[in-house]
Amino acid sequence: MAKLYSDRKLATKKLLPKKETIQFILQYSKALRVVKVGNLNFETIAN
Amino acid sequence: MAKSQIPDALLVQMYVSGDEAALATLIKRHQARLYNFIYSKVGDRDLADDFFQDTFIKVVNTLKSGSFYNEKGKFLPWIMRIASNLIVDYFRKNKNIKMQRDTDEFSIFSIIKDSEPGIETVMISNQINFDLSKIIEELPEDQKQVLIMRYYNDMSFKEIAEITGTSLNTCLGRMRYAIQNLRKIIEKNQISLTA
Structure with a gap:
């Protein structure tokens, strides 16, 4: 019987975002405050 | 109940009510799928990180302003659509680079010269x-x-x-x-x- 020479497909490594990116999003979320006045939204970012 | 078992819709509600840790759980849960989706479109790690960040900034802005999000239990498709739209916008903008074609009055080769002998x-x-x-x-x-x-x-x-x-x-x-x-x-x- 003929041999099969096809390579086993290598498992692709799952990519993840940088830790700094996630840290930035979480910090941004903590710092952001949205105040609703009537139809308007006021966004403030605390330092 | 541990945060990792709470459904997306509930986590979103918790986040909107002020629980910042709920966002961390949502990010942790979906980061791999979203990031790989973005990377498959842009093929660049740095660019993928930028899009990932912009996507969640949009998510945060939308949820904190308490508007537009009403897709109960469909958090992942929602953030993927945001990412997809951001990517499409980015490539649409970058496509509009002016192209210079030669005309009778002006040729680009009158400015750029090849110093090598022919x-x-x-x-x-x-x-x-x-x-x-x-x-x-x-x-x-x-x-x-x-x-x-x-x-x-x-x-x-x-x-x-x-x-x-x-x-x-x-x-x-x-x-x-x-x-x-x-x-x-x-x-x-x-x-x-x-x-």
């Missing part, structure tokens, strides 16, 4: 050098020697005089005769040595 110039130059070397071979040995040392070896007449064991004046004279003889051969054979 193949024709190189061939003509090689031919001239070859013809010249053949003519030089016709010169008497003493004249040929001085001419080669001066022009091809870049030596001074003083150095040539020392090496050949002759006086400076003899060298200068041989050089003069060499040039005169070259002219004669060129005229006699009607050789053109210009490009």
Whole structure:
């Protein structure tokens, strides 16, 4: 019987975002405050 | 109940009510799928990180302003659509780079010049050098020697005089005769040595 020479497909490594990116999003979320006045939204970012 | 078992819709509600940790759980839960989705579209790690960040900034802004999000239990498709729209916008913007086409009045090649000699110039130059070397071979040995040392070896007449064991004046004279003889051969054979 003929041999099969096809390579086993290598498992692709799952990519993840940088830790700094996630840290930035979480910090941004903590710092952001949205105040609703009537139809308007006021966004403030605390330092 | 551990945060990792809470459904997306509930986590979103918790986040909107002020639980910042709920966002961390949502990010942790979906980061791999979202990031790989973005990476499959852009093929660049840095760009993928930028899009990932922009996507969640949009998510945060939308949820905190308490509007637009009403897709219960469909958090992942929602953030994927945000990412997809951001990517489409980015590539649409970057496609609009002005293209310069040649017209009758203006050609870009009048500004940009190629300093390298063309193949024709190189061939003509090689031919001239070859013809010249053949003519030089016709010169008497003493004249040929001085001419080669001066022009091809870049030596001074003083150095040539020392090496050949002759006086400076003899060298200068041989050089003069060499040039005169070259002219004669060129005229006699009607050789053109210009490009």
